[in-house]
Amino acid sequence: MASPNQADFRLRKADLPDMPAVYRVCLRTGNAGQDATQREDDPDALGHMFIGPYLVLEPDFAFVLEGPNGVAGYVMGALDTPDFYGRMERDWLAKIRPRLRDPGDDENRWSGSDWVRRLIHRPPYLYPPALHPFPSHGHVDFLPEARGLGWGRRSFEHLMGALAAAGSRGMHLDVSPQNHAAIAFYEKLGFAPVVSDELPAGGLTMARRF
Template sequence: MALDMGGGFTLRQAGDEDHDALAMICLKTGDAGKDASAREDDPLLIGAIYALPYQVIEPLFAFVIEHPDHGVCGYVLGAPDTDRFYRVIEQTWYRTLRTKVADPGPDMRAWRGSDWARRLIHHPKYVFPKSLYPYPAHGHIDLLPVAQGKGLGGTALRFLMAQLAARRVTGIHLGVDPKNTGAVRFYDRLGFTPLVADDLPKGSLYMVKSF
């Protein structure tokens, strides 16, 4: 399956061979949409949390944007059943990853480099309260600068949502860094709305859309 997005860009299903590219894109967009390379001492850990497990656990809903000159330069990843996804990632992905990554402990003052990610691997934050139940799917989308400003992100996310809706998923939620105002505007244009609920973590922002 491949979708011609115009301008030489193609959306296709992600495979195991794309793991390095997924991790790289996640790193290059990991600081509220900006490059996080300067702050991380392990460039792979962000991707190990936010990108790679989606391709492994939900390969039917993992897609990359590719260009013949630029290679893989974006991705859109989804999980149709958030509750199930969190159970599986805990029992399989994180259980294995914890044998390779040491827990830096709870003292944030002592953390350096990618210690925040190491801590998160050992103590994941699974956010799926009742207010999100009407939107059981969740997803992630990130594009490198070369793929931005061309409408590719909207096309990719609409494609993912169509795949989810075709399987009778009722809605999707996306966690957004409140500082990433560009992302908030992007989701707003796609018909997402901010969810206001008492059971969401303080200071968080979740954008939701029903199908």
């Protein structure tokens, strides 16, 4: 069977029936771009925290990449970060929390998906002044079958275009410092690290103006 090529995929608007598929992509890319299935004891926890609220609360900026085997990736974003975080808290996480136990602050007692469950109960909602020139933010994740075909750049440029057309001045994103391929990808799209004492040590936030 021949490997898929660029023409085998199409980028389209995401819809609520895509929720199980985007959760699957989130899990299979949730370990710095690699499969997190064996690490997580709750296969939905990553999706609850990192992609579900975008699909539900920001449908104008939610897109999926569909291929021969179904949804193989997504690119999603939020136009106004502080507004989105307020709605995420009120309209999304407040409804998810009753279904998930809070593992508490002691990381030595965490296992499986406890780290995500803790984020769901105590989200950081990070938006210091250093990020205010870049009010939008976004996420992109592709399964291995969809990588290396040019769709990553095309899809993220599509999201940036949609955000800019809606009035955004720029966007930021968080990336694992260990995910060197992702860092190189964002650099090619014009993103650069944001250096600020206002951001957590050990993390990496990148941004660009439109």
